[in-house]
Amino acid sequence: GAVVSQHPSRVICKSGTSVKIECRSLDFQATTMFWYRQFPKKSLMLMATSNEGSKATYEQGVEKDKFLINHASLTLSTLTVTSAHPEDSSFYICSARDVGRVTGNTIYFGEGSWLTVV
Amino acid sequence: KNQVEQSPQSLIILEGKNCTLQCNYTVSPFSNLRWYKQDTGRGPVSLTIMTFSENTKSNGRYTATLDADTKQSSLHITASQLSDSASYICVVSPSGTYKYIFGTGTRLKVLA
Numbered sequence A: 001g002a003v004v005s006q007h008p009s010r011v012i013c014k015s016g017t018s019v020k021i022e023c024r025s026l027d028f029q030a031t032t033m034f035w036y037r038q039f040p041k042k043s044l045m046l047m048a049t050s051n052e053g054s055k056a057t058y059e060q061g062v063e064k065d066k067f068l069i070n071h072a073s074l075t076l077s078t079l080t081v082t083s084a085h086p087e088d089s090s091f092y093i094c095s096a097r098d099v100g101r102v103t104g105n106t107i108y109f110g111e112g113s114w115l116t117v118v
Numbered sequence B: 001k002n003q004v005e006q007s008p009q010s011l012i013i014l015e016g017k018n019c020t021l022q023c024n025y026t027v028s029p030f031s032n033l034r035w036y037k038q039d040t041g042r043g044p045v046s047l048t049i050m051t052f053s054e055n056t057k058s059n060g061r062y063t064a065t066l067d068a069d070t071k072q073s074s075l076h077i078t079a080s081q082l083s084d085s086a087s088y089i090c091v092v093s094p095s096g097t098y099k100y101i102f103g104t105g106t107r108l109k110v111l112a
Helices: none
Strands: A004-007 A010-013 A019-025 A032-038 A045-051 A067-073 A076-081 A090-097 A107-109 A113-117 B004-007 B010-014 B019-025 B030-038 B045-051 B056-059 B062-067 B072-077 B086-094 B106-111
Touching: A004 A090, A010 A019, A019 A032, A019 A090, A019 A113, A032 A067, A032 A076, A045 A067, A076 A090, A107 B045, B004 B086, B010 B019, B019 B030, B019 B086, B019 B106, B030 B062, B030 B072, B045 B056, B045 B062, B045 B072, B072 B086
Parallel strands: A010 A113, B010 B106
Antiparallel strands: A004 A019, A019 A076, A032 A045, A032 A090, A067 A076, A090 A107, A090 A113, B004 B019, B019 B072, B030 B045, B030 B086, B056 B062, B062 B072, B086 B106
């Protein structure tokens, strides 16, 4: 089946630094990718929709200057947490939509990335 | 406001028993309703997908039902296994959008 790879799976960074998380669709093309944040024992919260070749669409309340999203190719989207603070520590998950499919499951999730800011 | 609510919030059952998880939604119109399984610290994995016109969909020991009139869906797990311990998330996609509205999730714990 289709695979979405996230890297790194775990990252620890110092407060004030920036960290980049990659989301790759390994065997399909994805014009649209989604970035989520998940707090412990809570459901996924959509942060932004990443569109290949154009600016991302951010959900209300999400700071676009803090969470930079780049979707430069049909298989790669990146989320950069800039000037990270401890409150940014969370589980970040991406999903990608397979443009080659119109029926059945067309959305695939990555394995998630744990970010800890110390 | 589009909402997806799940119940119970958490559930503990013994291995081998059956259980049913509920999902109530207000999203209308919608194009599809999905159930995902999410292990702790992992990404969600798709279990079933139903369009608005479907009533039931099975995937092994998982059977999802959909009643579009009452705006309810359920996920029935048969002969539970220890590996079924996870969070189960109901996700509804409004028509005309690729956005997904996530439910609050049900945390299932299967005990030996």
